[in-house]
Amino acid sequence: MESRIADVIGLKTQPAALLWADNKPAHATEFKPGNWACIMWLAAGAAKGKAGVCSRDTFGCFGGGVGMGFGDQYENFPGGKGCFRYFLSSGNDGWETGRQAAEQVKPFMRKEAFDHFMHGEGYFKTPDLVQRYIDSLPISDIPGKYVVFKPLGELTDEETPQSIIFFVDPDQLSALVVLANYGRGDNENVIIPYAAGCQTIGIYPYREAQSERPRAVVGLTDLSARVYVRKMLGGNLMSFAMPMALFEEMEANVEGSFLERSVWRSLISGR
Structure with missing residues (x-):
């Protein structure tokens, strides 16, 4: 073509x-x-x-x-969707569940990725807004x-x-x-x-x-x-x-x- x-x-x-x-x-x-x-x-x-x-x-x-349309894979994010909400916003170092998940995943993450996991990518102002973003996606x-x-x-x-x-x-x-x-x-x-x-x-x-x-x-x-x-x-x-x-x-x-x-x-x- x-x-x-x-x-x-x-x-x-x-x-x-x-x-x-x-x-x-x-x-x-x-x-x-x-x-x-x-x-x-x-x-x-x-x-x-x-x-x-x-x-x-x-x-x-x-x-x-x-x-790519393989369902809601955010559910499988390390620490679950809760940790993903903090990862995309303010970081997981600010809540206990996130800190516990960080200890479990640290040996398997690249240094940069772990920094984002702990301190957040800063793409949304709050974790709640990340959830609203996920809810708006045409997940299929x-x-x-x-x-x-x-x-x-x-x-x-x-x-x-x-x-x-x-x-x-x-x-x-x-x-x-x-x-x-x-x-x-x-x-x-x-x-x-x-x-x-x-x-x-x-x-x-x-x-x-x-x-x-x-x-x-x-x-x-x-x-x-x-x-x-x-x-x-x-x-x-x-x-x-x-x-x-x-x-x-x-x-x-x-x-x-x-x-x-x-x-x-x-x-x-x-x-």
């Missing part, structure tokens, strides 16, 4: 396709069971031409398990055994992606936002939720795919994920995930659109 959009906006990496599968591709990158890793590495790897796969045993981190449990990331050009005719992911700079992001609204007649067809990087390419596009008018999802507002992706793709990028129906709609709308006119051409000239 090819993308005219990717060509006309000058995408530097390949579009990555996310799909559900009961079998994993041969030679796909997969994390070891129980090892910490970031799902965004698999998406970035697919954008660079290498297929990746994860399962309920190999999703890398608890947020990644949630993001997908039917497939695996989530697969593949370069778009390597999809077979039998494979149907759940979403297509572009890694884009500000000019390209602007063009995709315009194109997502081009054939709609209104102006709120792209969302930018606060969520983990993997959640903005996974469960949020999954939810949008159930709508009659699915929206695109902008991601990589996750600061931690930005650090990890920068090492693979460079900085100054955002993710733009489209449910398959919206991707096809946008592909069909390239011809005759602003992407063939002088303003866009002048913007990208000399890049």
Whole structure:
């Protein structure tokens, strides 16, 4: 499968396709069971031409398990969901349950991870607000055994992606936002939720795919994920995930659109 959009906006990496599968591709990158890793590495790897796969045993981190649609994995966080609420906010050193959990997990955590566990990542003001955040997530449990990331050009005719992911700079992001609204007649067809990087390419596009008018999802507002992706793709990028129906709609709308006119051409000239 090819993308005219990717060509006309000058995408530097390949579009990555996310799909559900009961079998994993041969030679796909997969994390070891129980090892910490970031799902965004698999998406970035697919954008660079290498297929990746994860399962309920190999999703890398608890947020990644949630993001890929393997249920509410926050329940399995060390110390339970209570400790996760403190981990994402003010830290577990301020309450007895958290301190006890910290002693149990310290031998198994990297130094940086343990520091976050104890003192918090500071992404929410209070643990109660973290719970409200969890309650707002479109947590899902997908039917497939695996989530697969593949370069778009390597999809077979039998494979149907759940979403297509572009890694884009500000000019390209602007063009995709315009194109997502081009054939709609209104102006709120792209969302930018606060969520983990993997959640903005996974469960949020999954939810949008159930709508009659699915929206695109902008991601990589996750600061931690930005650090990890920068090492693979460079900085100054955002993710733009489209449910398959919206991707096809946008592909069909390239011809005759602003992407063939002088303003866009002048913007990208000399890049």
